[in-house]
Each structure stands twice: as structure tokens, then as C-alpha cells.
Amino acid sequence: MSTQDPKPAGRSNPAPAPRAGSGPTPHFGPAPASPSNPAPAAPLDPKAAARADPDYVLVAIAEYVHSFTVRSALAYETARHGLMDALACGLQALEYPACTKLLGPVVAGAVMSGGARVPGTSYELDPVQAAFNIGAMIRWLDFNDTWLAAEWGHPSDNLGAILAVGDYLSRKARMEGTEPLTVRDALTAMIKAHEIQGVLALKNGFNRVGLDHVILVRVASTAVAAAMLGGTREQIVNAVSNAWIDGGALRTYRHAPNTGSRKSWAAGDATSRGVRHALMALAGEMGYPTALTAPKWGFYDVVLEGSPLALPQPFGSYVMENVLFKISYPAEFHAQTAVECAMALHGEVAGRLDDVDRIVIETQEPGVRIIDKTGPLTNPADRDHCIQYMVAVPLLFGRLTADDYEDAVAADPRIDRLRARMQVRESSQFTRDYYDPDKRSIGNAVQVHFRDGTATRRVEVEYPIGHRRRRAEGLPLLLEKFRSAVARRFPPRQSERIQALFADPARLDALPLNELMAALVANGGV
DSSP states (O other), X not given: OOEEOOOOSSOOOOOOOOOXXXXXXXXXXXXXXXXXXXXXXXXXXXXXXXXXXXXXXXXXXXXXXXXXXXXXXXXHHHHHHHHHHHHHHHHHHTTOHXXXXXXXXXXXXXXXXXXXXXXXXXXXXXXXXXXXXXXXXXXXXXXXXXXXXXXXXXXXXXXXXXXHHHHHHHHHHHHHTSOOOBHHHHHHHHHHHHHHHHHHHHHOOGGGGTBOTHHHHHHHHHHHHHHHTTOOHHHHXXXXXXXXXXXXXXXXXXXXXXXXXHHHHHHHHHHHHHHHHHHHHHTTOOOOTTTTTXXXXXXXXXXXXXXXXXXXXXXXXXXHHHOBOOOSOOSXXXXXXXXXXXXXXXXXXXXXXXXXXXXXXXXXXXXHHHHOOOSOOOSHHHHTTOHHHHHHHHHHHSOOOGGGGSHHHHTOHHHHHHHHTEEEEEOHHHHHHHHOTTTOOOOEEEEEEETTSXXXXXXXXXXXXXXXXXXXXXXXXXXXXXXXXXXXXXOHHHHHHHHHHHHOHHHHHHSBHHHHHHHTOOTTOO
């Protein structure tokens, strides 16, 4: 079933023709009319001043976060693992000065006693700034969970808003003698934020019009934050309408020749903006009912050239149940299986580096479009979005860690020599399977050819560790990722207490959220 807002009068936006062998090309645009997806209504009069009813997408999001009851045990189990994974990513990021220099209050001294805590630090901040801190930490190393469809993204980015608002509300409730939120409430908010971001990503490729996927973080964070704050349906609609009116950040900072560190804090910016919209709506700030569909001035006409958003399925818990975890390697997800292939070939190649003639990498169309990059790579953000770099390092060293993107490792001239011998090709089969909703694979294959005419075996991996089809294989690695990150950040006794909390799901679920956040305070600061 596909449900969409009526397409307003405006510029046309024909979908690009599918590339040969690439399968269907995701795009904005209406699905065929059916009883469940009625044909577009007559366009609105752009001069009419009378307020219309709120757009369908705004209402659907508001109704879902306000009233939907999550009943999926699998979604809650996955959300717990997602919380552990995201916290591990954030704690690991605190080892990098490029991240920590952006954390703390927006100006020195602007702290908030009784405010929201930032895990792994001693900061107490207002919930807007705390959301930025938490969101930036989680995303910094490109190691948190992933959703791949027509649009890409990392739904646990929304934990910036969820943990900041949840801790603030829970501490406030304690001071007022009322019941705080529990970790279970935060997991519910996680499931709903994942669902909003992920379902909107299924058929709506914002990247096709140059916009960054963090637009969906802002929308999802706004919705769940407004609901957590106790917003009515109308207040949530108002908040979400303002999130869409913000428009979208450009993807400039994710692509050559401008790839840079903004891609590591863009989600923190988006999730904190969501908290601001939610707080303003709860204070009585108005919304804009046709923020999407208004002729000439609405999101569809201004940003999408007249095409509407598609909601191909109702909101539920599908996204959390099927989310992808980055467990083994801090690498852009389209390259995860390529790294695994290179790791498998390390023993066959490391001793014959001077004999390499060419390295053939087969990947999906999004992999070619996003991370096929040649020429100098000037910073870690550049390197962790280059499939050639992410293959060269494990071929050379048999590893790929966050440190391998830093200048000290990148200075090894053998990396660029291997990159120069790489050929990146699209596999039409990998592309078809990538878009197949029953598979959602992220396939890659790597083969190394030598100057004497011999070659390594062709190693192909369809599903990365962390995919639902390999979840059982990946879970022990996720738990170790969490254990290691906690142990590195906190003293032994505190580390043991934190790990004990997460070892008992029932106890964790019932724990007041402010107590979990208190357990994650590092008294030594950043």
C-alpha cells in the first residue's frame, strides 16, 4: 500500500530512467491510484488564505508517535542492542579531539544544573545542546546502525533527542515528586524514531535532489521529542511541520571534493533542532498545516519540484526489526562487505604487494555513486567514504579501525599505490538485490590480479555482519563492542555496574532513565 499527499500544482519532476542493469531507480512521485491510495485531489488555490486541514504525512506521523502501541518483542530486543551499540560508538568517539572540541556548552559556562547529562562526560546541559552533543558523539566515527533504501541513514542518530529530553524530563519529575521516564520509554521512542526515519526512506531518495539524509533525523527527532514532552496531536503536527519547513542540508560535505567533518556532526545538529522545534510547539508556537503541499511555497514544490512524498507502508516496528548494525568495521555501510572480502584476501596479498596488477571491486550502484573516489584524500571523513581506501587498508594490514583513517596511517604510500590499481564496477545483481525488499543485501566482491597472470580467488559477501540474516553471528561482536567501549571509558567498578545493568533486560527496562544517565557520567570530564 502506498499513501501520499495529493500532488499540488507546481513544476514537474520526472523520475530518472533506470540505469541499464541497475534495477528500479527509487524516486519521489505518485503511485498508481487505488482504493487505498486515492488519486490526487484538485490542487489548492495558491491565493486562498483560508487554512486547510493538515497534510496527510504530518497527521500520520503525529498519530503514530502519539497513539501507536509497540507490541513487538523483537523490536524491543533490537532496540536494547541498538542502545548499547550507539552508546559504544559515542564513548569511542570521546577518544578523538576532533569530536570532543565540539562538545560541552555552546559557550563556556552555559551549563544547566539538573539538565541533561552527556554519556561519558561530566556535562549537564540544556536538552537542545545535550542532544547535539549526544548525536554528534554517536555519529562521529560512522559506526552506528544503518538503514539503506531509496534514502540512507543512521536511525540511532535520534538518540541525541531521546536521551537528552528523557534525562531532562526524568530529573525534573524526580524534583517535582512525580514518576520519571524509564529506559523502556526510551526504547519505545527509539522504535518510533527508527520507524519514521526508515519508512520515509523506503521510497523517497532525498539524495537524488542533493539533500542529506539528516533531514529525516530532524523530522523523526521532532516527532518523538514532542510526544515525550507530552504534546497533543495538534502540537506534534505543529512541531513536525516546522521541521519540514526548515528544508534540508546539502550533501556537499559527504562528497568529493568537499568531504569533511560536518558529516560527523550533521546528525547532532539535526536531532538538536528537533528538540528545539518540539519545545517551541509545547510552548504554543504555531504550525503550518500545508507545509508540504502548499502550492509554490510548500516543501514539495520548493524542494522536490512538485513531487510528493510516498509512505509505502503504515508505521509500525518494521525498521527496528530489520535495522543494520555496523559491528566489525567503522566504514560506510555500502563498503562493509568489501572490507570483509579484503580481510579474507589479506593473507594472499600482503606478501605480494609489488606484484599486484589490478584489484577489481564489484559493488552496488549506491556504492559506486557514494564512495568510489580517486585522488588525494585529505582527512578522516574523506577516507571513511572511499571504498578504495577501505579495501586497501585490510589488504595491507589485515584490519580496519577508526585509527586507520587518521593521518599517521594514511601517510603509508602503499595505500595510495593500491588505490591507484583498483577498478570499481557496478554489479547489476548486487544492485537488484540491494533494492529487493525481501533481501536488502549490500553485496561486494573483491579479486586481486597479479602481473604474472595469476589471481586470488574472487571473494563475494552479500550480507554484512549486523544484517538481520547474520544477526546471531553478529550479536556476540556487538556485545563485545559495548563491553570494550565501556571498559575503556570508565573505571573498573563503574564499568562493571554499567555492564550489569545491560545484562538484565527486565531490570534495564524498568530502570528510571535518569538513573541510567547518571550511571554513564564520567567524573573526569571529557
